[in-house]
Amino acid sequence: MLSSFTLAALDLVFPALCPVCEATLGPGRRDPLCGACWGAITRLGAPTCDVCGAATPTIATVAEPPRRVAPTCATCMTSPPHYDYARSAALYEGGLRDALHAFKFAGRRALAGPLGDLAAEQCVASLPDGIDALIPVPLARERERERGFNQATLLARRIGRRLGVPTRPSWLARIRSTRPQSDLSAAERRTNVRGAFRASERVAGRHLLLVDDILTTGATLDACARALSAAGARRVGVLTVARVVHAAV
Ligand SMILES: [Zn+2]
Ligand SMILES: [Zn+2]
Incomplete structure (x- = not known):
């Protein structure tokens, strides 16, 4: 040091x-x-779909209104993800994309501070109460060794300090290596990460918040949420710094 x-x-x-x-x-x-680059980040407002956290132009009618803060979008109604809710602080574009690249690939690990704060500050108001622990998405062991750190763990620790919630990286493990998701289509991404994670029995009965840097298709986060639920987690949410917004369908 x-x-x-x-x-x-x-x-x-x-x-x-x-x-x-x-x-x-x-x-x-x-x-x-x-200051200029920080100010140019496109922050996301309150989610319009409670499940995926995305802004959506079409709002489906909710059968039992009091159960959710926001309505559920058509996609989440027909094929719901394995997590109960997702929140992201800002759009994955421009300066924020460059900052996340510098953080992950150029070893600028101190960026976990401002990027974690961005996620915590932007999303704290729309996160539900009663989160027991933050769970960083595990990196493949070889990749973590190469990089020297897991960006999701650094972010989770920072966010956890802000929210007053402990971070438990050991509660979720990658049990097989996968190809990098960035090379794959949405369907290939789901197959690639299916069954790649296993959760500790310590997650049973708990409300957990998965943390990662970017939500792209949500395939990795979905596979993580599935592993946590299979081990008995009571509720699983997702929090990412950035989100890729797909063209409206
Ligand atoms: Zn700048
Ligand atoms: Zn949705």
Whole structure:
């Protein structure tokens, strides 16, 4: 570990740059984005579908209105995911996409701070009460060794501190390696991760919040939620920093 004195000296020689636009950050600031890039992130408002958390142009009628805060969209009515609700802080685009890339692939692990805070601040009001633990989506062991960290664990720890909820990475494990989801179609993604996770028996009866950096098709999060439910979890939610918004159907 570098001392704060060494970091301060490094700041003078190599001033910290915004990982998105490479503007020089002020002295003493290491790693968060510059103010302009931070302000340009498209934050998501209250979810219009309680289950997938997505904004949807069509709102289906709910049979028993008092059970849900928001109505359920047509997709979740016909093929509901294995998680009970999902929330994301912002759109996966522009500066936020660059920031997440810098965080994951360029080892800028201090970005877990501002990115975790973004998720916590943006979603805290719409998360249900009574969450027992945060569960980071496990990385393949080889990938975690290569990268030196699991971005979901760093985010979960930061978010957990803000929400006052413990993080339990050991409660969910990857039991086989999978191909990177980014190379695959939506249908292939589901097959690729099916049965890839196993939950600890400690999840039984608990309300758990899965944490990851991005929700793309939701296939990985769905497979994780399925494993947690199979081990007896009472309720499973999802929280991600960013969300890919698919073209309206
Ligand atoms: Zn910037
Ligand atoms: Zn939905």
